[in-house]
Amino acid sequence: MKDKRTPEDIRSQEELKADCHIPQHIAIIMDGNGRWAKDKGQPRVRGHHAGVESVRDAVEACAELGVGFLTLYAFSTENWGRPKEEVGALMSLLIHSLRRELKTLNQNNIRLMTIGNREDLPEKVRGELEQTIELTRQNTRMTLVLALSYSGRWDMTQAVRAISEEVLSGKLTVGDISADTISDHLATKGIPDPDLMIRTSGEMRISNFLLWQLAYSELYITDCFWPDFRRPHLYDAIRSYSRRERRFGKVSEQLKPV
Ligand code: FPP
Numbered sequence: 001m002k003d004k005r006t007p008e009d010i011r012s013q014e015e016l017k018a019d020c021h022i023p024q025h026i027a028i029i030m031d032g033n034g035r036w037a038k039d040k041g042q043p044r045v046r047g048h049h050a051g052v053e054s055v056r057d058a059v060e061a062c063a064e065l066g067v068g069f070l071t072l073y074a075f076s077t078e079n080w081g082r083p084k085e086e087v088g089a090l091m092s093l094l095i096h097s098l099r100r101e102l103k104t105l106n107q108n109n110i111r112l113m114t115i116g117n118r119e120d121l122p123e124k125v126r127g128e129l130e131q132t133i134e135l136t137r138q139n140t141r142m143t144l145v146l147a148l149s150y151s152g153r154w155d156m157t158q159a160v161r162a163i164s165e166e167v168l169s170g171k172l173t174v175g176d177i178s179a180d181t182i183s184d185h186l187a188t189k190g191i192p193d194p195d196l197m198i199r200t201s202g203e204m205r206i207s208n209f210l211l212w213q214l215a216y217s218e219l220y221i222t223d224c225f226w227p228d229f230r231r232p233h234l235y236d237a238i239r240s241y242s243r244r245e246r247r248f249g250k251v252s253e254q255l256k257p258v
Contacts, residue, residue: 004057005064005231012235013064020242023195025069026062027217029209030054032201032225039225045089050227052097056104061231063108063142065238069191070144071115073209077151080120091125094148098128102135109141115187116150117158145191152211159185188213196241198234200226218244 005013016022033047040046055072062070075090105112112132121129129148162185166172172181183189194210194217202223206214220237222229245252 004060009061009231009235012232013061016065016235016238016242020238022065022067022238023241024067025071025192025194025196026067026237027071027073027194027197027210027214028058029073029197029199029207030226030229031199031203031207033227035201036225036227044086047225047227048086048090048093052093054226054229055097056101057230058234059110059142059144060104060108061234063110067142069194070142071147071188071191071194071210072145073147073150073207075116075148075150076208077117077120077149077154078208080149091122094125095128098132102132105132105136105144106139109139110136111139111143112136113143113145113191114148115145115155116148117154118149120149143191145188147209150187151208152206153208155187155210156182156212158187182212186212193217195246196220196237198222198237200224200229200233216246216248218246 030051033051034044035047036050037044037047058072059070074094079090080087112129114129114133118126118129125148129146159182163172163177163181167174167177188210193213193215197206197209197214197217197219199205199219199221202221204221210217218241220240222233222237224233245255247255
């Protein structure tokens with residue numbers, strides 16, 4: 001497999017590993033594909049195609065750094081409302097990307113997972129996903145989580161339904177319900193909350209992403225459009241994250257060792 005790192009990338013990577021806290025879980029809102037294409041006078045779909053190269057770069061870069069989980073917001077519940085041609089193009093792109101990347105995922109020891117309402121997805125996409133998930137199940141270096149037909153509100157709604165069923169069947173009492181009960185019924189069960197959430201294209205929104213899970217995540221927003229996002233942008237985000245003091249509601253003095 002070809003190493004796409006420049007000598008500068010390799011230097012940055014070594015410096016980050018030595019000096020920075022590497023987030024255990026990075027979540028990314030990949031935004032700006034349409035505007036990237038429009039700026040070039042090209043159809044929106046070209047932006048999505050170009051975005052696949054950024055996905056590849058981010059996945060490899062995170063694995064190289066020792067990130068445990070990378071969650072990518074690839075298709076939201078609301079994206080079903082886009083023009084039919086664009087939705088179709090995104091679904092085809094997903095099928096082709098999964099087929100093409102299976103080998104690389106295995107070579108890099110990366111496991112694939114999805115969160116979201118898989119039943120909404122076309123049969124062909126579901127089949128391809130199920131196959132890729134099964135064929136990468138044993139991989140241990142990093143988990144790539146694709147959020148597909150996902151939204152934070154969908155996730156919370158399905159969790160409330162599942163918890164209610166358990167209360168109705170007597171498996172749980174209302175008093176048993178804690179924050180952990182809720183986390184354990186979300187699609188991200190077993191996945192630690194993101195430490196760092198990156199959004200490209202400069203928009204200052206969460207856009208119905210991991211609403212519960214982002215409670216204490218550090219946010220990093222860059223003006224860069226997703227198709228232009230490469231290793232150096234990711235390294236900048238991690239450097240910024242590493243300089244932050246995460247207080248989780250406490251005061252600074254409580255965090256320092258005495
Ligand atoms: C947001 O840009 C991007 C998406 C809705 C789709 C993201 C999909 C990819 C990067 C390609 C396929 C992904 C995988 C995992 C293989 P936008 O269209 O909202 O851009 P705009 O805000 O400029 O219109």
